[in-house]
Amino acid sequence: MKRLKYLFVPGWGRYVPGFIFCLGFAFVGMNLDRLIRTYHDAGVPWATFLWESAQLNYVAILLLGGILIRNTLPVPKVLHAGISIARPVIKPGIIILGVHYVWADVVRVGSVGLALTVVFIFGTAVVVMWLCKKWGVPDGLGGIMGAGTGVCGVSAIIATSPVVKASPLEMAYAIGTVLFFGTLMLFTMPYIGIAIDLSESQFGAWSAIAILNTAQLVAAAEWYGPESRDTAVLINVARIMFLPLVVLFTLWYYVLRTGKQEAGQEISKWQLVKDKFPIFIIGFFLLVLLNSMNIESLGGPGIEGSPFWAMNAVYTWCFAIGFAGIGLSISLDDMKKAGGRAFSIGMVASLVKMILGLGVVLLIGSQLLRVTGI
Amino acid sequence: MANPDTSDKQPHLVEDVSEEMFSSEKREDTWALIIALGILLLSVAFPSQIYNFFRNALYLF
Numbered sequence: 187m188k189r190l191k192y193l194f195v196p197g198w199g200r201y202v203p204g205f206i207f208c209l210g211f212a213f214v215g216m217n218l219d220r221l222i223r224t225y226h227d228a229g230v231p232w233a234t235f236l237w238e239s240a241q242l243n244y245v246a247i248l249l250l251g252g253i254l255i256r257n258t259l260p261v262p263k264v265l266h267a268g269i270s271i272a273r274p275v276i277k278p279g280i281i282i283l284g285v286h287y288v289w290a291d292v293v294r295v296g297s298v299g300l301a302l303t304v305v306f307i308f309g310t311a312v313v314v315m316w317l318c319k320k321w322g323v324p325d326g327l328g329g330i331m332g333a334g335t336g337v338c339g340v341s342a343i344i345a346t347s348p349v350v351k352a353s354p355l356e357m358a359y360a361i362g363t364v365l366f367f368g369t370l371m372l373f374t375m376p377y378i379g380i381a382i383d384l385s386e387s388q389f390g391a392w393s394a395i396a397i398l399n400t401a402q403l404v405a406a407a408e409w410y411g412p413e414s415r416d417t418a419v420l421i422n423v424a425r426i427m428f429l430p431l432v433v434l435f436t437l438w439y440y441v442l443r444t445g446k447q448e449a450g451q452e453i454s455k456w457q458l459v460k461d462k463f464p465i466f467i468i469g470f471f472l473l474v475l476l477n478s479m480n481i482e483s484l485g486g487p488g489i490e491g492s493p494f495w496a497m498n499a500v501y502t503w504c505f506a507i508g509f510a511g512i513g514l515s516i517s518l519d520d521m522k523k524a525g526g527r528a529f530s531i532g533m534v535a536s537l538v539k540m541i542l543g544l545g546v547v548l549l550i551g552s553q554l555l556r557v558t559g560i
Numbered sequence: 561m562a563n564p565d566t567s568d569k570q571p572h573l574v575e576d577v578s579e580e581m582f583s584s585e586k587r588e589d590t591w592a593l594i595i596a597l598g599i600l601l602l603s604v605a606f607p608s609q610i611y612n613f614f615r616n617a618l619y620l621f
Contacts, residue, residue: 193590213618221621277592282599466589469596484604493600496607499614500599 204268208514211255212248212506219244241376244506245409249372252513261514272511276401277466279504283419284473285487285494291420291557292474298555299394299421302546306395306539307425310335311435314535323527327356334364335398335535363532368402369516371540376409386410387555388547390417395543396536400426401512408505416557426464 195201222242225233236242255261261269311332318328375396379389389410397403400422407418476484477494485492547555603610 193587195587216618217620220619224621274588274592277588278595278599281592281596464589465586466592469593491607493603493607496603496610497599499611503614503618
């Protein structure tokens with residue numbers, strides 16, 4: 187009973203209006219996408235311009251539209267709570283996306299992704315933490331920026347904060363910085379990718395390396411194309427699996443190594459790993475496993491009339507609701523909280539990951555990064 | 561004069577906020593698994609209806 191109660195936040199009713207608003211906004215965004223695509227297919231010039239030149243699909247409509255609405259119209263405060271819970275609806279979408287993959291994809295793309303992840307996560311985290319020490323940045327801010335710029339943005343910052351005893355102000359700076367650069371890259375990278383003729387799978391890998399927040403990188407990859415999304419999700423899953431390890435590394439770097447552990451403070455590393463592990467990816471891997479087993483009764487995304495074919499129609503709507511939540515929650519006022527040294531550190535880390543990540547995916551090429559689903 | 565209790569409260573505030581945020585992350589993950597399972601079960605029971613609803617019925621054009 188207690189576990190069931192835990193699923194419901196006290197006062198859950200306050201989330202309903204905002205969530206319904208996001209559902210409505212997602213409905214409008216998806217229908218505008220269908221309208222533009224239909225007219226583009228019919229050869230109407232304005233639709234072709236919007237669809238091909240401006241890349242105005244449902245992702246762009248919901249993100250840009252959401253930002254516009256949030257920062258120009260008076261969005262009633264009663265909607266804010268529900269808007270914040272729309273964003274995580276991307277997670278069931280990612281789980282359902284498991285039907286796109288087989289273990290051969292996980293091994294091939296996942297191995298490359300794992301290698302990229304290890305290099306870029308730990309490389310970034312170590313370099314940022316070292317730079318912070320060198321620049322005299324307080325351990326709290328250095329620790330959370332290292333974790334945040336290395337792993338998964340906001341989640342990593344929140345996971346690491348108590349370990350390094352970051353102050354609320356340092357957390358606000360770090361989160362503001364990560365969100366600012368994530369948003370900047372979300373809106374610039376797809377156009378850069380098109381300009382340099384990056385393949386979809388290469389873009390997917392690039393976005394998974396450079397963009398820190400799961401929702402933002404899924405948005406950028408989905409914006410670019412379906413192959414890009416498939417690659418990005420797989421590499422991102424590999425990356426967020428490392429969240430507990432990065433928290434452990436931060437604990438060692440700032441506390442255990444320097445002997446700053448408080449007297450009587452018991453740190454259970456296993457409990458830390460258990461608490462920080464993102465359990466939703468278990469669902470993703472279960473669906474990959476089921477798809478790989480070729481179970482006749484489940485079929486596959488390409489087998490008309492089968493359960494997996496039906497599920498394949500659902501994930502886009504999960505993403506749409508999530509993107510509606512992202513767009514509507516990007517407040518320019520919040521991003522102004524990014525400031526001071528956190529901003530400089532974030533800028534250096536983001537630029538380095540973006541440029542090095544691009545170089546690496548160009549070297550690796552498309553083949554190793556493409557999800558085939560067979 | 562600085563309140564000697566204030567600095568003690570800040571780490572606890574961060575820990576409490578982090579604990580609450582992370583228990584909400586676990587809650588999100590649990591709901592994500594429940595929703596995905598629900599969609600899987602509905603898709604097993606009514607594949608064509610689910611497909612038509614999400615690919616056709618929800619669109620006005």
